[in-house]
Amino acid sequence: MLCAVYKTRKKAGMYLYVPGKEAFDEVPEVLMSQFGKPQLVMLVALDKHDTLAGIEKDVVKNSLIEKGFYLQMPPKEEDLLSVHRKAQGLSPYVDEKR
Numbered sequence: 001m002l003c004a005v006y007k008t009r010k011k012a013g014m015y016l017y018v019p020g021k022e023a024f025d026e027v028p029e030v031l032m033s034q035f036g037k038p039q040l041v042m043l044v045a046l047d048k049h050d051t052l053a054g055i056e057k058d059v060v061k062n063s064l065i066e067k068g069f070y071l072q073m074p075p076k077e078e079d080l081l082s083v084h085r086k087a088q089g090l091s092p093y094v095d096e097k098r
Contacts, residue, residue, distance in 0.1 A: 001046045001061060006038035013074025015041065015053070019064045026068020 004023065006016045016035060018024060021043065024032060032038075046057050053072065063070035082092035 001064070003044045003046050003052075003060065003064065005041045005044060005052075007041050008035045008038065010034070010036045011074060013072075015072040017052075017060055017064065017070040017072065019068065023068075031069075031071065 002020060004018050004021045006018070008014050008016070014035070016027065016031075016038060018027065021040070024038070027035075044052065046052075046061050049057055051057060052060055055070075055072065060070045079092075081094070085094070086092050
């Protein structure tokens with residue numbers, strides 16, 4: 001199965017997988033409006049890969065078959081200040097009562 005991967009300028013790390021080049025027919029209109037103008041990143045033969053960007057190929061493939069698209073969201077960003085405060089033995093959140 002051939003898969004087209006698109007990125008958006010609106011959110012770094014967000015990618016839209018569709019079952020072919022410019023095959024956006026099954027993608028909900030609200031998602032397309034929030035995604036913005038898709039920019040083609042690559043065409044991928046799913047059968048030649050076990051994972052795509054850390055995602056199991058079967059997850060992508062099943063979503064393409066069932067929904068007609070797969071949306072990859074960016075990983076959640078870690079709050080580095082909270083991590084540092086915990087390492088110092090402090091509460092992870094800054095006390096705003098000063």
